[in-house]
Amino acid sequence: MRALESSRQRDAEGRDIPNSQTATGFPPVPPEGSPKAGPVEARTQAGQAKGRMDVRQAITDRIIAMLEKGGNVFRERWTQAASRGMPRNGKTGAPYHGANVLLLWDAAIEHGYASNVWLTYKQAASMGAQVRRGERGVLCAHFERKATGHQNDAGNDVGGNGAAHGEGEGGAGDNAYGGHSGNSGNSVHSSVLLCMPFWLFNVAQVDGLPASVPDRSEDAETWTDRSPIEGAMRFIGGCRPNIQHGYTRGAYSPAADRIMLPDVDRFTSPEAYCATALHELVHWTGHEKRLNRTFGARFGDAAYAFEELVAELGCAFVLGHIGLVDATIEGHAAYLDSWLQVLRNDRTAIFTAARHAGEAYEFILARELPLPDSDG
Numbered sequence: 001m002r003a004l005e006s007s008r009q010r011d012a013e014g015r016d017i018p019n020s021q022t023a024t025g026f027p028p029v030p031p032e033g034s035p036k037a038g039p040v041e042a043r044t045q046a047g048q049a050k051g052r053m054d055v056r057q058a059i060t061d062r063i064i065a066m067l068e069k070g071g072n073v074f075r076e077r078w079t080q081a082a083s084r085g086m087p088r089n090g091k092t093g094a095p096y097h098g099a100n101v102l103l104l105w106d107a108a109i110e111h112g113y114a115s116n117v118w119l120t121y122k123q124a125a126s127m128g129a130q131v132r133r134g135e136r137g138v139l140c141a142h143f144e145r146k147a148t149g150h151q152n153d154a155g156n157d158v159g160g161n162g163a164a165h166g167e168g169e170g171g172a173g174d175n176a177y178g179g180h181s182g183n184s185g186n187s188v189h190s191s192v193l194l195c196m197p198f199w200l201f202n203v204a205q206v207d208g209l210p211a212s213v214p215d216r217s218e219d220a221e222t223w224t225d226r227s228p229i230e231g232a233m234r235f236i237g238g239c240r241p242n243i244q245h246g247y248t249r250g251a252y253s254p255a256a257d258r259i260m261l262p263d264v265d266r267f268t269s270p271e272a273y274c275a276t277a278l279h280e281l282v283h284w285t286g287h288e289k290r291l292n293r294t295f296g297a298r299f300g301d302a303a304y305a306f307e308e309l310v311a312e313l314g315c316a317f318v319l320g321h322i323g324l325v326d327a328t329i330e331g332h333a334a335y336l337d338s339w340l341q342v343l344r345n346d347r348t349a350i351f352t353a354a355r356h357a358g359e360a361y362e363f364i365l366a367r368e369l370p371l372p373d374s375d376g
């Protein structure tokens with residue numbers, strides 16, 4: 001994607017990321033009685049104001065904490081949560097994207113919420129409902145590009161690429177941040193990409209919601225009575241990748257544009273075969289003919305591990321969508337330590353990874369083979 005190209009400005013120098021603003025490592029919650037349920041512009045406008053929340057760092061810390069639980073743990077948690085579908089807003093129905101999805105999935109598992117429907121405090125109030133006293137919201141991030149006559153006066157990202165879109169992380173993470181990048185003289189566009197916090201509450205935390213707010217979003221239900229294997233096959237079949245069997249482990253070769261897999265009977269289960277094939281299918285979406293994902297310029301030696309993180313996240317999105325939980329991706333090396341290193345050194349990396357994973361997920365979903373006319 002074109003947006004990647006301008007990421008070259010922000011590699012390699014040893015960044016000194018202050019931790020003091022997020023000393024607890026937990027996302028702050030809105031103060032009781034006056035929740036900040038929407039973008040908190042006052043904070044970003046305050047620039048260098050003392051105590052300004054570093055949203056990217058707070059969210060990165062949170063996701064690092066998920067990954068540090070270990071590969072099997074976070075995979076299981078994500079796919080479990082994902083089997084309830086992508087998190088959605090209960091008022092608008094809009095799905096959340098990117099890193100917000102991971103944050104909401106993890107919170108749902110952590111607190112045992114059965115629902116994947118979320119609201120801001122204000123949205124709940126606007127429908128005559130009330131977030132229960134003492135309930136904590138989940139910190140999410142909203143990116144917004146703002147034109148500005150001054151450079152970096154918001155103390156936030158300066159970047160010229162990509163347009164923020166929707167509720168997600170469009171364009172985010174490929175940008176330099178915090179004025180440390182040394183590119184501030186290169187004002188391609190006079191705009192800043194603001195990363196603004198907002199807090200979401202699960203419908204399970206809200207009393208008095210009208211019946212019009214679903215307690216589960218529909219896409220979760222549509223999959224419950226279908227076979228996850230059928231779902232996997234419809235995605236793989238719809239993408240029509242070049243797959244060759246007979247290898248000792250799963251891999252994708254960008255040079256040959258080929259997915260290589262062990263023979264089906266070498267897997268412990270059909271589910272494991274599908275999960276592994278879908279993981280490789282996410283790599284396949286990154287080919288230059290498709291989404292053209294390359295990370296070398298930005299991440300250098302860590303680029304390979306970073307692509308693995310994208311594949312891991314993208315695969316979790318797909319597995320969740322088809323309800324293929326508890327499936328192991330077999331024969332694939334774990335890159336957990338490398339991911340953690342990248343994320344610790346770069347507080348925008350997780351937004352980039354989650355955005356690319358979301359694009360891969362959408363790419364695969366768009367190619368799904370249609371359902372047969374009827375089961376009968």
Ligand SMILES: [Zn+2]
Nearest residue numbers: 283308311332
């Ligand atoms: Zn892989």
